[in-house]
Every structure is written in structure tokens, then in C-alpha cells.
Amino acid sequence: MDAAGPLALRRRATFAAGISLPPLDERSAAAFGSPGGSTGPENRRGRAVETVQAKSRSEKKKDRNDLSDTLSCHKAQESLLSSTSGYNNYRGILNWCVVMLVLSNARLFLENLLKYGVLVDPIQVISLFLKDPYSWPAACLLIVSNVFILVALYTERQLSKGTFSERVGFLVHCINMAVMLTFPAAVVLLVPSTTPVGGVFVVGTYSVLFLKMYSYKDVNLWCRELSTIKAKKLARSLSCPSPQQFSGKVCYPGNLTIRDMYYFVLAPTLCYELNFPRSPKIRMSFLLRRLFEMLFFIQLLVCLTQQWMIPIIQSSMKPLEDMDLSRMTERLLRLAVPNHLLWLMFFYSFFHSSLNFTAELLRFGDRQFYKDWWNSETVTYFWQNWNIPVHKWCLRHFYKPLLRKGFSKMVSQSAVFFLSAFFHEYLVSVPLRMFRLWSFLGMMAQIPLAWFVGRFLRGNYGNAAVWMSIIIGQPFAILMYVHDYYVRNYRHDAD
């Protein structure tokens, strides 16, 4: 209304000259205006109408003159939806989309409740973590992880003192990190009391630790390289500048403490730095809000999974076994909506609530855990912006070193996708004890997809294509795994 107002007024002014019967005087023109143009805001600015009312009682003759305006009530003009009208205010369409989405999902929710009843069961959640109450493999593995942290710290200390040569240190680090990836995987695969959820938790934690230790090793190496140069050149003035200038800052060998190491391990980043930016104080209200969000979304995630996802997945088993293509597509699309909503909630609760909560507790200053991936018009932009900690790590410790070694951008980028695909597969296959490569292939498929979207789609079309790949791609991979998992674990039972 407000946006269209000036346009309508301008149009009215333009067409006023074309009215066939000119108004007799100015007052009558004001009283009737142009009937076509002023219809909308009539009940708001009732000025013109009130004038008519006041007059209708006093002077009968004037009204007759007004009729001459009423006689012509059409103007030559185009429909708003005609391309020639130049009209383009479709603000209401966004509200329409939101209302339609809310209504459609309210319907789905009600249908689901009527069909399945209430399936939410908080006790069931415990069983996801615990199979055998006397065996806690996941918890034990988390305690053991400290060993690897301390080995990394010890190695760096020896390196800084010169007790280990660079070659020996590199070797120890390599062995340490290789064991960090293989040991938990072996435990999860071999100890039967590990549940898939516990397995994901352990394998995820170890992967994060692996990336952190890799960064720790790299940064300390760079510090040693720098101080060697500086020692030759500027007498260490840059590796650790004059104390009065950078008071409170830690310099290279001074950072190799347990306190510094555990701060890095707990901090919401994968890239080590000697002096992290710190926030001035812990804001209690911020902390509590993030905590509330975390708890709320985790509850909601569990409820929606039990009530919405699992029935769909279970009802997909039959079509999947029979390879009934049209029914499979229907289940896939049916799964896509709840899966996508769960992913969005997971994104918010993890990347916004949890990481900000941790950062606030540790007074960690850099809160850029994600960027505006929701506006991404290319697949590459999405992968570069939805998970900033991992992206930053890839860039600093993998992509740029590759470029410095002389590899081309194309090769380096593909290598990053390959690494990412490896970790995706690792995080899924090990806990499920199935090596099916769906996750790996899903990540590798991003390379041709990125090329296609970047080449052929622009602006909103590119953005829609990225959303489409997120919404459809994930449930596709999930259905693949679930199919294989069910077929392996449950069909044998049924036979």
C-alpha cells in the first residue's frame, strides 16, 4: 500500500488530463477525486467522502455537478501483472510463502499424530548411548584422548629445546596423529557394546582433536622457522617483540604449557594461535540464552526424530528393498522436509548456540563460526561459509600449503574436497560399521555440482540450486545408509 501509493498518485496525475468531462470547479474535483484511483485508501483518508457528506445536506445543486465527474469512471491503463505496467512490488509473496509453509507443516504434523500417536520417548534416548550398563567404551575413549594431547605437547617441548630433531619430531607427530584416527575407529569397530550414536560422538571428537593437533604442530613449526630467521636478522624482535609494546602476549617457547594446550583443545576453533583474541568478560545473560537454546533445540531434535523421521524411514524400507522407484522418490521427498528442518536446527544449536556458549565461557573472542551461507549463489561459496572453523583450517593448513608447494588452484581445491569427503565417510562408516562410500561419493559429487552451478546458474537461481542440493542431497545419502543398515541388521532377523 505505502509503496504503491506514490505510483498510484503519479498515475492519477498523468491520466487526470484525459478525463473527458472536466470538473466544474475545484471543490467538486476534490470531492469525487477520480473514482478508480482513490478506491483503495478510501476508508483511511475519508476526507473526500466526508466532504461529500457535509455538502449533501447543504447544497443539492453542487452534487449534480459532481455527477459529471462520476459519469466518466474509467481510465486507459494496463493491468498490474502485464509486463508493460512496470509494477514489481510483490512484498506480500514472502508472507504468502511463510503462511503456506506453516499451514502445510501444521497439516503434516496433525496427520502424523493421527497416524502414529505420540512416539516421543525420552528413555529411548539413553539406549542410544548405552547398550551394556557395565561397559562405557565411548566415555573411556574420551578419557584416553588426553594421552594424545600430552604426547603432542611433549613432542613440541622437546623440539623447542632441541632434544628432538625436526625429523624425529615430525615422525612422532605423524605416528601420534595416525593412531588418533585409527585407534578410536578400531575400538568402535571391535567393541560390540559401542552404539552408533556413541560411535559418532567418539569418532567426531577424535577427528576434531586430530585437526587441532595438526594445526598445533604446524604453528609451532612456523614459530621455530620464524625465530631462526629473526635471530639472524632482527635479533628476535618480531617473533617476540619488545615487552612494553605487546604486554601480556605469549611468545614462542612460552606457549608450550598444559594450560595453553587445554585452552586450545577446548576453544571453539581448529586453528592454533599463540595469542587468541579474548572477549573482555563473560556476559551472563548471553551465556544463559545460548544454554537455553542448546537444551531446547536438542530436545526438539530428539522429539522430531522420534515422531517424524523414524516413521518415514521405517516406511521407506519396503520400497527401498523392492527398488520401487516412484515410491522411493516419494519417500525421499517426504524425508527431505523433516531432515532439512533437523539439519537447520542442528546448525543453529551447534554453530550458533553451543560454540558461542563455549566461546563465552572461555572468553574466546572470535565468534565467526559461520558466514552468510544462506545467501550463497554457488556451491563453493556454501562450503566455504557454512562451517568456518573447518574451512579456516583447510585454508591455512591444507589449501595454502598446497599452493605454496606449486600445485594449481584446481588441484588444491579438489584435494580439499577429497579430504573433506574422507572425513565425512570416516564419521559415518565407522560408527555404522559399514563401508559403503555413499558419503564419500556425496562429497565428491560436489565438485561437478559446483562446476555446473557456477557455470550455468546465477543470482537467485544459483541460490535456489544450492538450497535444492542441501535439501535433497542429504536425505538421499541418509536413505542409502539406512537402507543398507536395515537390510544388513534387520532382514536377517526377519528371515
Place this chain on the structure above:
Amino acid sequence: MDAAGPLALRRRATFAAGISLPPLDERSAAAFGSPGGSTGPENRRGRAVETVQAKSRSEKKKDRNDLSDTLSCHKAQESLLSSTSGYNNYRGILNWCVVMLVLSNARLFLENLLKYGVLVDPIQVISLFLKDPYSWPAACLLIVSNVFILVALYTERQLSKGTFSERVGFLVHCINMAVMLTFPAAVVLLVPSTTPVGGVFVVGTYSVLFLKMYSYKDVNLWCRELSTIKAKKLARSLSCPSPQQFSGKVCYPGNLTIRDMYYFVLAPTLCYELNFPRSPKIRMSFLLRRLFEMLFFIQLLVCLTQQWMIPIIQSSMKPLEDMDLSRMTERLLRLAVPNHLLWLMFFYSFFHSSLNFTAELLRFGDRQFYKDWWNSETVTYFWQNWNIPVHKWCLRHFYKPLLRKGFSKMVSQSAVFFLSAFFHEYLVSVPLRMFRLWSFLGMMAQIPLAWFVGRFLRGNYGNAAVWMSIIIGQPFAILMYVHDYYVRNYRHDAD
């Protein structure tokens, strides 16, 4: 990306001062930039990276210096979704909504096909119009309608000549128009071979004719009143100004021809005018596009009704009979989406395609058949803008005359809603041969709804409320009628 670019650049500039280890020289600073800030556009503006590549082969020492920048890769900053970040670019959300809607409906479409198979049947459409191939009541009634048109024209001619006095003319018009509403209704109610669809068609056509004849009578009356005043005052200079100034324009008694009358009857407007604005020529491409749209949308409407609406309505019968409230709500929401899409298609095909097609054929200039109701923030604004021909008629021949007679705005507005409610009920009840008042009550319920939305909701909330009332209100009324229709016509068969 483009929108975020300048912001990111500005931020980078702001934070550049805070980097703990200052770059050794300008070139190395340019080479590495700030790793956190420049991650997004890396693969597009590969300038910085290419510099590194070039250098990596030539000077090893420089790289070491670059490392000092790499060492600090964090900056104190807030997450984008934190309220303190000041970020508000959620352009991608609209695309998300569209993608989600398309996917949800693709799923529904597939589910429907799997459940019911193909229900589209073009032959069935004919049976909607024709019950008994030897009795065509709807077509006969359409031919008879010419009688009423000619009676109105004859009456006006007699009035212009003075053969009829104003009182006699008014009486004849009243009788003519009363018969126009009652005669087709009586035929539809009494002739058993009239189908509901044929009935809607006839009753709708007669209603439109009624409104047109009412306008015709009013305008000619105003012309006579005007010419009486002018004759006294300006010697007819205004009723028909000097010929050289308004060449080609018709003046009062000259308009009472069969040609002029039928042009008005066929023209896409309800308000009579002596000299309609005319478009300069018939644009063939415009005409064909509108024709194609009409045919396409009518096809689509029929297909969707057969495939989507009817199964839902049929499956709603059982819950409706049992008055099972939660299942009724589920069916209502399930019906709301296809019904709303059909209404949108009907709106476009009728108000844009058909009326523009007719207007183009008749070179009728005023194409304002609707305004931007999709942006309406109040219920009143919606009713004033979605159907401009009817709104214009109500304003010119009902609302303004009431105001001129001294009624208050509130009373006049309610009277318009009452008239509209009457016609809505008339158009539904007569063809269905059921007088249930659901449609009437639905229209009258708009008055408290308009008050509520106008009083409590503003901006986007008001807009969402209007959408909600459109999307939910219609299927609610439809279910009411369908329930009664089925219960009356089919339960007896089943018993």
C-alpha cells in the same frame, strides 16, 4: 556474496590494525591478506593466491615472513546471528521458502498419483454441463437474457424522449431487474436437468447483467439530471461540449443505441460510461498470449480438481459425518493448499487473462481489473482491491449514493458487505439448490475480522493474517457446503 562483499572488506580494514604481528613489508601483507576475512572470495579473485604461487618458486625467504601473518588467524568478532552483529541480509530465505514449497508439493503430487492413479478424465467435464442431451436450460437462459437487455434499452429510450415519466421508467427498470434475479434462479431450481456447474454459469451471468443494467439506468438518469441543469445554466455546453473540442465523443441521448448497449454488455466492466477509454489497436501477440493462458489454466484447473480436490473432499465425508474434530481439521488443512492454488489460478486466468483478452478484443482501454491485493495489510484493503470491477460498481452505485443520502461511513460499508454477502450466497445456494447461509455468514464474518486485523495487526503480520483468512476461510466454507450436499444427495442413496 555481492552484498556481503563491501561489508567484509570494511571489517577487514577495521581489524587490520588489531593484528598482533605486524607484516614485515607491504607485499607480504598483500599476499596473505587476513586469512579469516578473505576466505570467501578466494577462488574468484585469485590475485593474492597467484602472487603466492609466483613467489613460492622465486624467493623462499619472503614466505617465511608471510608466516608471521598466518600465525594470527583469529579476530575478535560476533557471530552473524547474534543480535549485536547488526547483520540482516536474509535474501536467501525467500528462495528457501520457494524451494521448500516446490518440494513439498512435488511430494504431495507424487503421493497422490501413487494413491489414486490418474483420475483426470476430460469426458467427465462435459457431464458437468450437460445432464440430459435434449435439454439445454443454461444455454436457453443465456439467449433469453437478451430480452432483459433490450427492455432496459427500450425503457431508457422512452425516458429520453419523455414518453415515460421518471416514475414509470423507474418502475419498469425495477421490475426488469427483479425478474433478472428471480427468473434464472427459478429455472435453475425447478428444471431438474440443470447441473450445478451450468447453474453457477447462468446465475453468475445474470448477476453480472443485473449489475450492468443497474449502472446503465443510473448513468442515464444522471445524464438527464445534468442536461436539465446545463440547459438552464450553460445551454448544454457541459453535457455535450462544443463538437470541435470533443470530436468523436457521444453525448446523452446519442448513446441509446443497440451497438453501444452491447458494447457495454460485453465490455469487462460493470460501470456504464458514455465514452469508454479505448486502446489504439488490437495487439495480436498480447491477445494470443492471454488466450493461451486462459486455455492452459482452465485445463490445469480441471485436472487439479479431478486429481487433487475431489479425492480429499471424498475422504473428508466420513470425518465430517462423524464430526471427528481432529480429522476434520486435518482434512481442512489438506484441502486448503489445493483449494488456494486453484483460487490463485482462477484469479489469474479470469481477472488477468480472460478480462484482458476481452478488453483487447473490444479495444477497451481500462485494464485495471485488480490492484495489489497480495500486499494488503488489512482485510478491507483486500476486498477493495482484488476485484476492481465489482468494487468500482459498489463504490459508484451503492456506497457513494448511500453516503450522499446521509448514511454514516460505518453503516454504508456494512451495507456493501451485506450486498456482497447476498450475491455470494445467491451464486452458491441457487445452483446447489441448498439454502444454508454458510457463504453469507462467511462474507458477514469479514466485518469483525476486518475490525480485528485493522485494530491489532500491522505490516507483515496484517498481511499474513489476510493470507491466512483467504487460505483457510474458503475451504472451510466449501467443506460446509460439500458436507451438506453429500449428506443430502448421497447418504440417502447409501441408506
